[in-house]
Amino acid sequence: MKFVKAFFRFWYEFVIGDDWKIAAAVVIVLLAGALAVIVGAGGTALLPPLLAIGVGAAFTISLLIDTPPR
């Protein structure tokens, strides 16, 4: 049990790191992208740049929530 806990803790620390909001921001934008691909927007040339802008915006929001400028 201790090993299983340590195993999952290791991978949580590895993947999520010390700010879970960044991982959440990335996953939310990629889920939105996945939805767009599923509904048939995958061939649109604009989709990748729009998703990149989305990741940038989500990162900015997560950073400002985590550490408001003081």
Add this chain to the structure above:
Amino acid sequence: MGSGAVWGLAMATFVATAVEVVEALTVVLAMGVTRGWRSALVGTGAALVALAGFTAVTGYALVTWLPRSVLQLTVGTLLLIFGLQWLRKAILRSSGHKAIHDEDAAFRKQTEAARAASSQRRLALDWFSFVISFKATFLEGVEVVFIVITFGLNAGNVPVAVIAAAAAVVIVGAAGALARAPLTRVPENTLKYGVGLMLASFGTFWAVEGLGVLRAGGESLTWPGGDAAILALLAGWFLLSRALVARYRKATEGLATEGATR
């Protein structure tokens, strides 16, 4: 692949790996200096063996089972998260919102923890030293594996990425062994900022391309401009990070001015 691109790939992989190795080295040195070298080195060696096994299994799975788009989505997402974590720290450090990473301070913290820890022995090893050395080497090593996979596959030249990473491990390891002290002269904060930008750019490129797995046929999405889009992403992440640094700095300066006029 032109020689310029080969050198670019080699440099990017070398720098990214070197930063990871410096961090692992600081922990192993702290364990070796305070609790003896045997357990620290056995922990490091065991981590390298585990890492080789992890790389072999991951590599086999990637080559034999995973379609390219699934590989891009999984590795790209991980890389994007790592890159943004590094970028977040770099932005906060550049603007004075977080203390600059100092290998000396990290070394002191690790040696204090090592001195305070109990000396439990298992398998004739100092277990604390073994576990901490193992964990640090394996954790940083797995990041290196993902970096090598992404940079290497993206450039279509995995061997160059592997050689560059191995060179970084040997050079940084040798420098650490000679100095027997943390490598404080390595401009780690600047390098981490650069590596964060690279990881975020490659991660965005790959993760978005990988969403193509959900298309009928499963082929990767295509960026306008192909691979050149990575440069645009690099520029975009750089500009955004500078804008955020400026925003945080302005807030810090405003606070300082407010304090001075009181």
